[in-house]
Amino acid sequence: MRKKIIAGNWKMNKTPSQAVALCEELKDLVKSDEVDVVYCVPAIDIIPVVNAVAGTNVMVGAEDMSFEDKGAFTGQISAEMLKDAGVKFVIVGHSERREYNHETNEDINKKVLKAIENGITPIMCCGESLAQREQGITLDWIRQQVKVGLQGVTAEQAAAMVIAYEPIWAIGTGVTATTAQAEEVCKAIRKCIAEIYDTDTAEKIRIQYGGSMNAKNAAELLAEEDIDGGLVGGAALKADFGKIVNYR
Ligand code: PGA
Numbered sequence: 001m002r003k004k005i006i007a008g009n010w011k012m013n014k015t016p017s018q019a020v021a022l023c024e025e026l027k028d029l030v031k032s033d034e035v036d037v038v039y040c041v042p043a044i045d046i047i048p049v050v051n052a053v054a055g056t057n058v059m060v061g062a063e064d065m066s067f068e069d070k071g072a073f074t075g076q077i078s079a080e081m082l083k084d085a086g087v088k089f090v091i092v093g094h095s096e097r098r099e100y101n102h103e104t105n106e107d108i109n110k111k112v113l114k115a116i117e118n119g120i121t122p123i124m125c126c127g128e129s130l131a132q133r134e135q136g137i138t139l140d141w142i143r144q145q146v147k148v149g150l151q152g153v154t155a156e157q158a159a160a161m162v163i164a165y166e167p168i169w170a171i172g173t174g175v176t177a178t179t180a181q182a183e184e185v186c187k188a189i190r191k192c193i194a195e196i197y198d199t200d201t202a203e204k205i206r207i208q209y210g211g212s213m214n215a216k217n218a219a220e221l222l223a224e225e226d227i228d229g230g231l232v233g234g235a236a237l238k239a240d241f242g243k244i245v246n247y248r
Contacts, residue, residue: 002206004222005162005229006245007038007061007123008236009091009210010045019045022237023052029242030058036229037245038089039236040123043077050086061089061123064097067110079118090115091231093125093149095168105148112149116157123162123208123231124149126189130169138167139188146192155197159204163189164231170211172233179220182209186226215243222247 014022019041030037040061041049050060066076082090092115093108108124115122126145128138142165150158165185170177177185186207194202209221210231221227232244 002204002228003036004034005036005038005206005208006241007040007089007091007162007164007208007229007231008241009063009094009231009233010039010041010236011063011096011233012042013237014042014045016045016048020048020052023049023058025239026242027056029239030056030245032057032245034248035245038123040089040091046082046085046087059088060086061091062087062120063091063094065090065092065111065115065120067107067114069114079114079120083118083120087120089121089123089162091123091125091164093145095125095127095166095171105145108145108149109151112161113152116153116161121160121162123164125164125166125210125231127166127168127171127211133167133169138185142185142189143192146189147196150193150196155201158193158197159201162206162208162229164208164210165189166210166231172212174212176212176214176217176221177209179217179224182221183224183226186224186228190226213244215240218244219247 038059038061040063062082065079092111097103112122126142128141132141167177189207190202206228208229208231209227213230213232214235
């Protein structure tokens with residue numbers, strides 16, 4: 001049985017002091033033995049949030065990282081820095097970074113490898129645009145993102161990873177994919193993992209759905225066989241996040 005993983009993606013929200021206040025507000029609401037709980041927070045909030053959640057079940061993630069080790073990369077943050085700060089997860093390849101920072105599948109692959117090398121679990125995002133869905137190329141597009149993203153990753157490493165399926169048209173729009181649409185793609189991703197590796201790896205890897213997940217729709221989505229969690233944006237910034245964690 002795969003343990004569900006509910007991760008908040010705070011995006012560019014919350015100053016360090018606001019971040020600590022949100023951790024305090026959510027503290028009792030996100031307690032769970034059954035579900036892994038992660039807050040993926042802006043880089044500047046990482047250390048205060050690591051301190052604020054110390055001794056609780058919450059783990060801390062970053063929203064991005066460099067694929068370089070160190071050196072003359074002004075403004076970038078390395079995997080080693082994240083690890084030293086107490087980060088356990090890192091989102092890689094979020095559609096907003098693909099769009100605004102022109103990240104390619106190859107860049108994302110390098111980040112996945114670098115995170116794993118440093119003992120940080122990647123949450124690798126994939127997802128199609130509305131135009132791609134309407135053209136009927138969703139599954140081909142996602143398979144390509146997943147295949148390139150996982151190049152050079154061993155079966156054992158892949159089994160410990162998280163993939164987030166986030167249809168771009170559902171992010172921040174209030175339009176959630178239907179449960180059937182979300183399950184169809186998550187199942188296809190698992191099949192793709194079985195093709196690249198084997199069924200054992202496919203059974204172990206955790207696949208999240210993201211895109212307007214909220215306290216109302218979470219239970220239905222999370223009841224699906226191939227949806228092992230959620231990557232939650234807007235609803236991660238309020239008490240509703242606790243309801244998603246405790247969706248059962
Ligand atoms: P949303 O964002 O829940 O606000 O749609 C999800 C995400 O972008 O990870």
